[in-house]
Amino acid sequence: MIAVITGDIVNSENYNSSDWMPILKNYLESLGTSPLDWEVYRGDEFQVKLPVDKALKVAIHLKAQIKKVKNLDVRMAIGIGLETYAGSSVSESNGTAYKRSGRMFNTLKASKLNLEIATGHKHHDKILNLILKLGLDFMNDWSVVSAEIVTIVLNNPNVSQKEIAKQLGIKQSAVSQRYKRARLDLVLNMLDFYQELSKEIKE
Structure with a gap:
């Protein structure tokens, strides 16, 4: 079982590729080889x-990375299933x-959504896509600073707010505010739930 994310950059036609391509490629390079x-x-x-258990975290991390560029976003579909033929490229x-x-x-x-998942199991898909729909309600509205804090935490889940404050050169209270605005607690809860449910997904 593997996961495959197919995606594109929303609103890219209004930007130079140099504004977002290095961000996209740098992140993808951290996941494997092209x-x-x-x-x-x-x-x-x-x-x-990528591995099934990492799929949602990678998708949300990628969304946060791209949203660090004002007014950009990313549209992604996660497919979970088998790889029956491994070609020379994805x-x-x-x-x-x-x-x-x-x-x-x-x-x-057409569905005006920018993140959905297909596992081949109707029940799992219904639960996961409802959770994603609710999550997108705030994730689509992440500001540049919210996206920045999400990327920092997803890069290092054990980082303390004090360390983030030092890294960004802001007060710890400001970090706490950004945590709340980004709804990071819900993001992490969503990822925990996906991790548990992904263990049940079989072809």
């Missing part, structure tokens, strides 16, 4: 293959994970 594990193609689209590989991710990605724009 083109076996990830690829960027057709200008602003990308695909990445885009040449095949299996239920790729098909679910690709098909769901093609419906995202």
Whole structure:
């Protein structure tokens, strides 16, 4: 079982690629090697293959990374399933994970959502996509500073607010405010729930 994320950059046509491409590629490079594990193609689209348990964290982390650029966002479909053919690149590989991710990605724009998941299990999909819909209600509104704090915490979940304050050169009370505005407690709860549920997902 693997997870495949298919995505694109929302609003990229109003920016130079140099505003967001290095952020996207730097993050994807931390996940594996291109083109076996990830690829960027057709200008602003990308695909990445990764372990099932990491999929949602990577998607949210990627969203936060891109939202550090004002008015940019990312649209992503997570497909979970099998890889039945491993090609020389992600885009040449095949299996239920790729098909679910690709098909769901093609419906995202019409459904006006920018993060959904397809596991092949209706019950799991219903629960996870409801949680994601509720989460997107605040994640879509992350400001640049909220996105920044989310990326710091997802990079290092054990980092203290005191350490973040020192890193950003702001007061600890300001870090606490940013935590609350980003709804980081809910993000971490959502990731914990996904981790538990992902253990039940079987083809």
